Amino acid sequence: MGWPTFPLESLCKEFTDGNWIESKDQSAEGIRLIQTGNVGEGAFKDRGDKGRYISEPTFNKLKCFEIFEGDCLISRLPDPVGRSCVLPDTGERMITAVDCTVVRFDTARILPQYFNFYSQSSTYLSAVDSLTSGATRKRISRKNLGRVEIPIPSISEQKRIVAILDQAFADIDKARALTEQNLKNAHELFESYLQQVFSRRGEGWANKSLGEIGKVSMCKRILKSQTSTSGDIPFFKIGTFGKTPDAFIDRKTYEEFKSKYSFPKEGDVLISASGTIGRRVAYDGKPAYFQDSNIVWIDNDENMVLNEYLYQFYGVCDWNPSKGATISRLYNDDLRSIKISFPSLEQQKSLVCMMVDLNKKTQSLQSQYIRKLADLDELKKSLLQKAFSGELSKGDKAAA
Numbered sequence: 001m002g003w004p005t006f007p008l009e010s011l012c013k014e015f016t017d018g019n020w021i022e023s024k025d026q027s028a029e030g031i032r033l034i035q036t037g038n039v040g041e042g043a044f045k046d047r048g049d050k051g052r053y054i055s056e057p058t059f060n061k062l063k064c065f066e067i068f069e070g071d072c073l074i075s076r077l078p079d080p081v082g083r084s085c086v087l088p089d090t091g092e093r094m095i096t097a098v099d100c101t102v103v104r105f106d107t108a109r110i111l112p113q114y115f116n117f118y119s120q121s122s123t124y125l126s127a128v129d130s131l132t133s134g135a136t137r138k139r140i141s142r143k144n145l146g147r148v149e150i151p152i153p154s155i156s157e158q159k160r161i162v163a164i165l166d167q168a169f170a171d172i173d174k175a176r177a178l179t180e181q182n183l184k185n186a187h188e189l190f191e192s193y194l195q196q197v198f199s200r201r202g203e204g205w206a207n208k209s210l211g212e213i214g215k216v217s218m219c220k221r222i223l224k225s226q227t228s229t230s231g232d233i234p235f236f237k238i239g240t241f242g243k244t245p246d247a248f249i250d251r252k253t254y255e256e257f258k259s260k261y262s263f264p265k266e267g268d269v270l271i272s273a274s275g276t277i278g279r280r281v282a283y284d285g286k287p288a289y290f291q292d293s294n295i296v297w298i299d300n301d302e303n304m305v306l307n308e309y310l311y312q313f314y315g316v317c318d319w320n321p322s323k324g325a326t327i328s329r330l331y332n333d334d335l336r337s338i339k340i341s342f343p344s345l346e347q348q349k350s351l352v353c354m355m356v357d358l359n360k361k362t363q364s365l366q367s368q369y370i371r372k373l374a375d376l377d378e379l380k381k382s383l384l385q386k387a388f389s390g391e392l393s394k395g396d397k398a399a400a
Contacts, residue, residue: 003153003390006109009146014104017076017142018096019064021054030055034067034087034096039075042120044085054095064095065102072103072112074119076140082128082148084119086112101142110150114158117165118150121384151388161387168383176376183369190362194316197351198341205343206304211336214300220261221292226253233287238294241272242281249289257289264290267307268297269314273330277319282311296335305340309348312355313340 009015021033030053038045054064067073069089074082077099084103087094096102105112118124131144153161201207210216227235231248240246257263264270266285271278274294283297300310317338319330342348386392 003151005149005151007146008103008148008150011105011110011150011152012103013106014071014102015142015146016065016102018067018098018100018102019062020098021052021062021064021095025054025058025062026052027055027058029053031059031064031066032090032092032094034073034094034100036075036077036097036099039073039083039085039100041080041083042085042116044088046090059095067094067096067102070112072105072115074101074103074145075099076101076142076145078138080125080129081132081138081140082119082125082145084116086116099139101145108155110152111155111158111162113162113166115150117162117384118388120380121388122381123385123388124148124150153390161392164392165383165387169380172376172380176373179369179372179376183366183373186362186365186369190358191316193358194312194355197355198313198316200341200343204347205341207339207341208304209336210298210300210338210340213305213340214298216296216332216335217262217264217299218292218296219263219290220257222249222253222257222289226250233289235289235291236295237291238272238275241270241290241295242279245288251287254287254289262299264297265299268299269307269311270295270297271314271330273335274328277328277330278314278317280311280314282307296330296332298335303345305342306345306348306352308352308356309342310340312352 018034026033033052033054035052037050038047054062058064059066067087069087071087072084073087073096074084076082103112103115105115127148128140128145129138131147132138132140152158222235226249227247228249229247232251233249233254234245235247235249236242236245237247264283266283268283270281270283270290272280272294273296298310300307319338320334343351383392
């Protein structure tokens, strides 16, 4: 590349941290407090609905440092540490929080927009990461941030790089937005089809409550003292439901409780009754135990409703949970009262086959969109790598 490098702080007319603003100092209006959450990776996140302010008397009392359009803010907290944005004109007076470093560049040497792109490169982020501290939550001191070396080509070359990346990133962002919408549309199309299936009425279709097709069931309560971090039988709690278990019970307790109390049959559809309501897992019959009240199932009569049909229904069910004081919960009465429409068993089998097939096609389509999103991210990284190794050409803008 051959470009000289300079410590970040040496390229600035101002290089200072924001202000320490406590909750008691804040007010409903006044001067906007910009926080680390407003600093995206190369972009300002307005989040005006969550905006915080201080009054002008507090501004003067605390001798706050005012920031302006064109200033660069660098977050010294994750994620990632060192991300930056250039402040736009928000139409408000602004200050920033102590965990943001305010960078006001010497524009005769470096353009803010050039640094903003460089701050998204793997080279810069790796350099920042190497200077962070903190075992659980990484952060970088302002002193160490100021030591990060920045490659500095001529101003004309910086302008050329910024112009190419501006256009290329705008095109990539348009492609990303379109792909994200297509991904959303694919999911909504599948859900719309399911809604149509389960809202059918007419000859040959029954409409019953879940309580009429089976009993709400749950496993016997397991006490914390009965669990361990390793053992014979995985014990799924609400936080690990459908995931990897982090608790276990012994086989003797499992066999005793399984024989004496409610226990799911292979194929029964387990659902989460707290937290994220309605997560579903078809029980595979393997030895496992499930947290009482938080994980429940309908012990349905498969002479009326097939488990596979019930599984698909749960995917679009309006759970309408009662609201507890601290967490949403699906109470047994809520579950019993939910209505389900279903046809004959033969029709259920046919509909399940169609729904499973459509779901596979939808997932295949979604996978393609997800891969495209990953490809777009890689394209950005590739362009940044070329830009700051002196290999960026106009053809790269056209390719993007």
